[in-house]
Amino acid sequence: MTATIDATTSALPESAAPPTTTTRRRRRMTVSARIAAGVVGLIVLVAIVGPFLVGDPNAGDAARRLLPVGTAGHILGTDGQGRDVFARIVDGTRLSLLAGLVPVLFAAVVGTALGVTAGLAGKWGHRSIMRTLDVFYAFPAVLLAIAIAAALGSGISNSIIALAVILVPPVARVAETETRRLADLDYMDAARASGASRLAIATRQVLPNVAPPVVVYCTALIGLSIVYAAGLSFLGLGVSPPTAEWGLMVSDHTQYIYTAPFLAAIPAIAILVASVAFNVLGDGLRDLLDVRSEARA
Amino acid sequence: MASYVGKRLLMAIPILFGVSIVIFITIKIIPGDPVASLLGPTGSPEARAALTERLGLNDPWPVQYVKWLGHTLTGDLGTSIARRSDVAPMVLDALANTLILSAAAAVIAIVLGVAVGALTALRRTGVLARLGNALALFSISVPQYSIGLLLIIYLAAGAGLFPVSGMYAANGGGGFVDLFNHLILPAVTAALVPAGIIARMFRSSVLDVMSMDFVEALTARGLSHRRVMLHAFHNTVPSLLTVAGLQIGYLLGGVIFVEAVFAWPGIGLLVYQSITQRDLPVIQAGVLVSALAFVMLNLVVDALHGLVDPRIRA
Amino acid sequence: MSTSSVAPLQVTSLTTTFVSRHRSVDVVRGVSFTLRRGETMMLLGESGSGKSVTARSIMQLYGASAKLGGSVTMNGMELLGMSGSELRSLRGGQVALIPQDPTGALDPLRRIGAQLVEVLNVHGVETTKPAARRRAEELLAMVGIPDPKRVADSYPHQLSGGMRQRAVIAIAVSCDPQVLIADEPTTALDVTVQAQILELIVELQQRSGTAVLMVTHDVGVARDFGGRIGVMYAGKLVEEGPAAQVLGDPKHPYTAGLLAALPTPGVERGHLRSIVGAPPPVGAFPAGCAFAPRCPQARPSCHEQDPPLVDVAPDRSAACPVVNTTVGERAA
Numbered sequence: 001m002t003a004t005i006d007a008t009t010s011a012l013p014e015s016a017a018p019p020t021t022t023t024r025r026r027r028r029m030t031v032s033a034r035i036a037a038g039v040v041g042l043i044v045l046v047a048i049v050g051p052f053l054v055g056d057p058n059a060g061d062a063a064r065r066l067l068p069v070g071t072a073g074h075i076l077g078t079d080g081q082g083r084d085v086f087a088r089i090v091d092g093t094r095l096s097l098l099a100g101l102v103p104v105l106f107a108a109v110v111g112t113a114l115g116v117t118a119g120l121a122g123k124w125g126h127r128s129i130m131r132t133l134d135v136f137y138a139f140p141a142v143l144l145a146i147a148i149a150a151a152l153g154s155g156i157s158n159s160i161i162a163l164a165v166i167l168v169p170p171v172a173r174v175a176e177t178e179t180r181r182l183a184d185l186d187y188m189d190a191a192r193a194s195g196a197s198r199l200a201i202a203t204r205q206v207l208p209n210v211a212p213p214v215v216v217y218c219t220a221l222i223g224l225s226i227v228y229a230a231g232l233s234f235l236g237l238g239v240s241p242p243t244a245e246w247g248l249m250v251s252d253h254t255q256y257i258y259t260a261p262f263l264a265a266i267p268a269i270a271i272l273v274a275s276v277a278f279n280v281l282g283d284g285l286r287d288l289l290d291v292r293s294e295a296r297a
Numbered sequence: 298m299a300s301y302v303g304k305r306l307l308m309a310i311p312i313l314f315g316v317s318i319v320i321f322i323t324i325k326i327i328p329g330d331p332v333a334s335l336l337g338p339t340g341s342p343e344a345r346a347a348l349t350e351r352l353g354l355n356d357p358w359p360v361q362y363v364k365w366l367g368h369t370l371t372g373d374l375g376t377s378i379a380r381r382s383d384v385a386p387m388v389l390d391a392l393a394n395t396l397i398l399s400a401a402a403a404v405i406a407i408v409l410g411v412a413v414g415a416l417t418a419l420r421r422t423g424v425l426a427r428l429g430n431a432l433a434l435f436s437i438s439v440p441q442y443s444i445g446l447l448l449i450i451y452l453a454a455g456a457g458l459f460p461v462s463g464m465y466a467a468n469g470g471g472g473f474v475d476l477f478n479h480l481i482l483p484a485v486t487a488a489l490v491p492a493g494i495i496a497r498m499f500r501s502s503v504l505d506v507m508s509m510d511f512v513e514a515l516t517a518r519g520l521s522h523r524r525v526m527l528h529a530f531h532n533t534v535p536s537l538l539t540v541a542g543l544q545i546g547y548l549l550g551g552v553i554f555v556e557a558v559f560a561w562p563g564i565g566l567l568v569y570q571s572i573t574q575r576d577l578p579v580i581q582a583g584v585l586v587s588a589l590a591f592v593m594l595n596l597v598v599d600a601l602h603g604l605v606d607p608r609i610r611a
Numbered sequence: 612m613s614t615s616s617v618a619p620l621q622v623t624s625l626t627t628t629f630v631s632r633h634r635s636v637d638v639v640r641g642v643s644f645t646l647r648r649g650e651t652m653m654l655l656g657e658s659g660s661g662k663s664v665t666a667r668s669i670m671q672l673y674g675a676s677a678k679l680g681g682s683v684t685m686n687g688m689e690l691l692g693m694s695g696s697e698l699r700s701l702r703g704g705q706v707a708l709i710p711q712d713p714t715g716a717l718d719p720l721r722r723i724g725a726q727l728v729e730v731l732n733v734h735g736v737e738t739t740k741p742a743a744r745r746r747a748e749e750l751l752a753m754v755g756i757p758d759p760k761r762v763a764d765s766y767p768h769q770l771s772g773g774m775r776q777r778a779v780i781a782i783a784v785s786c787d788p789q790v791l792i793a794d795e796p797t798t799a800l801d802v803t804v805q806a807q808i809l810e811l812i813v814e815l816q817q818r819s820g821t822a823v824l825m826v827t828h829d830v831g832v833a834r835d836f837g838g839r840i841g842v843m844y845a846g847k848l849v850e851e852g853p854a855a856q857v858l859g860d861p862k863h864p865y866t867a868g869l870l871a872a873l874p875t876p877g878v879e880r881g882h883l884r885s886i887v888g889a890p891p892p893v894g895a896f897p898a899g900c901a902f903a904p905r906c907p908q909a910r911p912s913c914h915e916q917d918p919p920l921v922d923v924a925p926d927r928s929a930a931c932p933v934v935n936t937t938v939g940e941r942a943a
Contacts, residue, residue, distance in 0.1 A: 135315030138595075139588045140550030143568070144319075147584040150572050151323045227440045231554055234442050236572055250443055254558075257446060268443025275438035283434075510715025513672055517710070518730050518782060519703030522695075528718050535720075607766040608719060 033284020039277040047097045050090040057091035057244040058083060069262060076266055079253060085263070089270055092244035095156065097274070099238060099245070100226030102160050107167035108218045114168065115175025116206055119183060120198060130176065133169040141166045145228060149237040159238040163228055167221060174217045178210045212289045220282030223275040230271045246271050301603045301610045302596075309592055316588045317369065320581055321362050369585070375578035379571065384582045387567065392586050395563030398487060398556070399548045401480050405488035406548070407541055410495025417496070418503035429496070436493030441551055445486040445558035483559040487552050491544035495537070502536040503529070535606040542598035546591050617687055619789045619822045620646040620669070620706075624681035627661070627668045631676075636894035638664045640846040641681070643920075644839075646790065649820040651838025653854065655827060655869075659893050661846040662826045666792045669824070670702055685790065704734050707783040709793040709812075713775035713800075717767040723751070723778045724763030727785060734786045750781040755811055773804035777811065784815055791816070794826045809835060830873055834858055842866045845891055845901035848920055852927035862929035865902045900931075908933050 029037070061082040069077045076085040118129035136144070145162040152158035182205070191205050230247025232238045239245045241252070249267035256263050349355060356364070368375070374384040417429040506512070506529045515525045553565030560566060564583045571579040603610045627639035639661045646652045654662040667673060669683050671690065683690040685705060693701070702708075710716040718726060727747035728740065737743035744763070751759035754777040767775055776796065783791060793812060797805035809832065816823050827833055833840055833854060840857045842850040842865065850863040861867040868886040888905040891897055897904055903913040910933065920930040 131311065132315065135312055135319060137546075138312050138316050138592050139319070139584065140546045140548075140591055142547075142550030142553060143564075143584050143587050144550075146553060146568060146572070147320075147323050147580055148326075150568075150575075150580045151326055151577065223438055227438070230440060231442065234440075234554070235557065235569055247440075250440070250446070254446060264446050265443065268440055268446070271440045271443065272435075272438060275440070276435065279434060279438050510710060510712055511718050513667075514708065514710050514716035514779075515718070516672055517670055517702050517708035519699050519701070519733055519786075520729070521699055521733075524729075524733070528721070531720055532718070606720060608768045 029284045029288055032280055033287070036277045036280035036284060039273065040281055043093060043097060043274055043277065046090055047094040050093050054087040054090045055084065057088040058242050068260070069266075077260070077263065079249075079256075079263060085249075085266055088244040088249060089246070089267065092246050092249060092267075093270075095239060095243065096226065096230060096246040096271070099156055099159060099163075099229035099233070100222055100274075103163035103167050103229070104218050104222050104225050106160075106164040107171045107221070108214060110164075111168045111171025112175045112207075112210060112214050115172040115177075116179050116202055116210060118172070119176045119179025120202055120206065126176075129172075133172055136166065136169040139166075142228065142231070145232065146235065146237065149232055154237050154240060156239045159229060159232045162232065162237075163225055167225065171214060171218065171221070175210050175214055178213050179206055182206055182209055216282060216286045216289055219285055220279055223278035223282065226278065227271060227275050230267075302600050305596055305599045305603075309596055313589070313592060316585070316592070317366055318362070320585050320588075321365055323584075324365075324577070324581055325358065374582040374585070377571075377576055377579050379574040379576040379579075384578050387579065388564065388582045388586050391562060391564045391567045391583070392590060394561065395549070395552055395556070395565065395587075396590065397476075398480065398483055398552055398561055398563055399545065401484035402487035402491070402548050402552070403541070403545055405484055406491035406495055406544060407537075409488065409492040411499055411537070413492070413496040414499030415503055418500045418507070430500075433493045433496040433500075436489045437497070439489060440554075441486055441490060442554040442558050444489055445483070445555055448482050448486055479561075483552075483555045483561050486559070487548055487555040490551060491547055494544060494547075495540055498540040499533065499537055502533045505536075506532045535602060535609075538598055538602045538605065542595055542602075545594050545598070549587050549591055618645045618647050619685060620824065621684045622646075622665075622669065622681070623683075625665065625668060625683060626680035627664050627673070628678045628680070629673070629676060630678055634894070635678070637896070638677075638846055638893055639668060640896075642841075642843070642846075642848050643681075644841055644848065644851060646822045646824055648789075648822055649816065651816065651823045651825060651836060653825050653827060653833045653836060653838060653840045654843055655830065655833050655840055656843035657828055657890050659890055660843040661893075662828075662843045663794050665843070666708075666794055666824060666826050669790075669792065670706060670708060671698060672708075700734065703730055703783075703788075704786045705788055706790040706792065707786070707788040709776075709780055709783045709791065709796045711795040711798050713772060713779045714767065716779045717775060719767050721766075722763065723765055723767065723770070724748070727751070727763070727778075727782055730782055730785050736786050746785075747781075750785050751778065754778070754781045754784070754815075755807075756781075772800050773807065776800060776804075776808055780808070780811060780815070784819070784821070787819060788821060790822045790824060792824045792826070795828065796825070797832065798827075798829075805832075806835075830858070830869060842869070845896045846893075847901070847930065849902065849931070850927075850929040851920065852924070856924075856927060862923050862927060863902075863931045864906050864908050864933070866929075868905075868907075 149162035233247030253264040556565030557569040728743040731737040731743040748759040899914040903909040
């Protein structure tokens with residue numbers, strides 16, 4: 001038998017010592033992530049109160065069509081039917097955000113439930129759930145969403161359902177991976193040995209630990225989902241005209257691409273800003289929740 | 298190696314079976330009466346009953362599924378409602394065009410992604426690295442249809458550099474150069490998002506490999522920096538393949554927007570046009586062959602993966 | 612010390628400072644020792660004591676991320692400040708490394724044989740492929756691998772941990788190094804394999820007269836291996852001398868504390884003594900003697916002045932002013 005120093009005194013001082021100032025600084029959000037959080041907050045605020053602050057987004061004046069950006073009274077100009085683009089962007093925030101957010105919320109709940117169940121189930125339960133989800137990975141995701149939305153018919157609720165279906169499998173994979181990792185840890189054995197029921201283990205031991213990675217993943221998914229939702233509208237599978245919604249506005253403005261090129265860019269920029277904000281926030285949350293080891297020194 | 302590929306092929310069968318079930322379900326969840334949509338409002342009750350019987354819609358679902366699967370396997374993908382012609386040749390032509398576009402986009406995405414990812418990983422500080430990171434983040438967040446539109450506005454319509462739409466010029470052309478000119482803008486547009494994702498993944502995989510002990514161990518063996526980097530790059534290939542494989546799937550889906558914007562005659566444009574016409578057989582066939590192509594491509598990627606990485610062949 | 616200038620390895624006042632954009636951290640703070648031909652030197656210490664960094668600094672494996680000071684000579688030739696190509700022929704040639712974890716030390720995507728052939732080619736030991744291949748198999752046989760042909764054609768993941776470490780050792784000794792640096796070569800291995808690997812290193816050393824610098828945190832390994840021992844604490848050598856003497860009659864309170872922390876047969880667990888407190892984190896070494904805050908015999912002056920390493924007996928040195936009075940008796 002050989003005895004080791006590590007066993008009796010201490011392990012690496014870097015890991016054994018309580019969090020130093022450097023590790024604490026690591027655990028704060030980066031500047032860009034905090035800006036992104038601010039932008040996300042602003043978008044949510046606009047989505048809630050915006051429609052009350054601007055005039056009727058569908059009020060158009062045929063005499064004042066395609067006014068350029070910066071026109072007095074129409075800060076972002078007017079579209080092909082003389083409607084105020086700023087009012088439509090603001091009014092469309094609510095729908096555009098909901099169309100991206102709701103599928104992710106649905107996928108977060110259903111995906112986590114499926115993933116945790118698969119992770120805790122026996123061999124066959126695990127297999128049947130995960131192999132079923134694999135089928136969805138065989139589809140190019142956007143095309144599957146389009147097929148489902150097309151089958152259900154246009155309308156925002158159908159677009160939400162279609163996106164939710166394609167977002168469930170990846171969330172379930174994240175939750176399953178995390179659950180299996182936890183299941184290998186000793187304290188789960190301890191919980192099982194102490195006679196806790198499967199449901200109790202799932203809700204008290206697993207869920208609190210699975211939640212952080214799922215939340216991080218879903219935050220980034222919102223960015224993607226907003227782009228997809230607007231894309232479905234762009235293809236004519238989301239809301240119907242004349243409703244103000246960003247994707248629909250892009251498609252609507254495309255016909256004036258030669259006369260008023262900037263017009264099509266405005267709703268696209270709105271989509272981009274929202275999507276970037278959620279992606280950066282997702283990155284920031286990931287860095288915040290991941291405990292990364294210091295570089296070896 | 299052969300047994301590894303064989304195993305992969307066998308595993309694809311249940312996946313394809315599942316794919317067919319999902320497609321079948323999307324057919325069955327369509328609200329409304331397919332008979333009515335085929336016959337139009339003028340169909341007599343007798344004609345309706347006859348068509349219902351002919352389409353097998355009185356059979357129970359499992360029977361309908363088996364019949365549908367039989368048709369599909371023999372290459373009968375149904376009849377287009379809008380065009381009143383066989384779906385199969387239409388979809389296969391479109392698939393070929395989509396694969397041309399996707400292949401071009403995949404090449405651009407991998408080259409760009411690897412370049413930006415390597416740059417941001419190896420030079421972690423500095424303006425260029427920050428720019429690369431920002432670009433990668435930007436490109437994964439961007440809606441493809443609007444980037445496509447902007448390219449049209451400034452490079453095609455504005456500067457007159459490239460053709461705006463289609464695959465070949467209507468008069469003249471038709472050769473490879475013509476195809477290439479038409480291909481550039483849509484391929485770049487389609488490549489942007491995958492390039493961003495590949496760049497981010499490749500960056501972390503380079504960082505992983507560079508922090509692995511063997512880089513130090515190889516240096517200690519007296520290998521030159523260039524040789525060590527060759528070993529390191531070799532070790533990023535397996536994860537690069539995995540990401541690239543996933544991104545091909547993304548491309549096959551994402552091209553629908555690109556094809557719609559650039560009027561590229563592929564599966565995406567076909568599906569897009571069929572949406573407005575509610576031509577469901579075409580939509581389903583389009584999704585089915587895309588999924589098939591995706592599964593096949595994944596098999597190729599898996600085989601390459603096994604070729605590169607001895608650890609997963611076991 | 613007339614022979615020291617031609618010693619295979621002489622380290623004098625070596626300092627290693629890691630520099631990043633925000634701060635610089637001294638990890639090795641003036642380490643000196645001499646390794647003679649065929650001799651073994653043990654660097655014994657806890658994680659963070661700087662023992663691994665000392666070993667790696669000799670091969671200059673940290674590149675631009677670390678600033679090195681002092682002097683490292685091999686056969687009288689200065690290594691610090693060498694050009695890149697000089698360093699390359701040195702590494703793997705005259706001085707070779709056996710890293711801690713054999714899994715990480717091998718390229719997972721290349722066959723063992725190919726990795727050996729590459730090193731032989733790079734160092735010009737064997738210039739043709741077939742000759743290098745034959746030599747590779749000889750080397751694998753030499754490190755006690757029973758079927759060298761099969762192992763040469765294997766990928767690292769197809770071998771057991773012990774076999775992998777043997778392959779790593781084969782690569783390390785392939786170019787007949789004068790100095791072999793072994794960084795905890797058995798830590799990642801099963802207990803049953805550990806002794807075999809240590810025996811192999813001793814055997815290779817006796818056959819070729821290679822000097823071995825072994826880094827370990829394991830007092831047991833140090834005791835079994837013999838040779839000389841350098842005990843490191845907070846980036847400095849605190850005691851140095853022949854293994855049997857240092858472990859039998861420690862002259863520094865830290866060494867004494869280490870030995871007292873070992874479970875001894877016949878002593879009940881309750882009597883197990885260990886050092887109070889934890890070693891200072893890298894970059895936050897206290898002023899004065901770094902061990903003073905944990906030292907049972909520390910005097911007030913210990914907290915102010917860092918005692919130098921001085922000769923305390925023939926062939927032995929220690930860095931402690933209270934050394935001759937009590938330490939030896941306490942540990943006895």
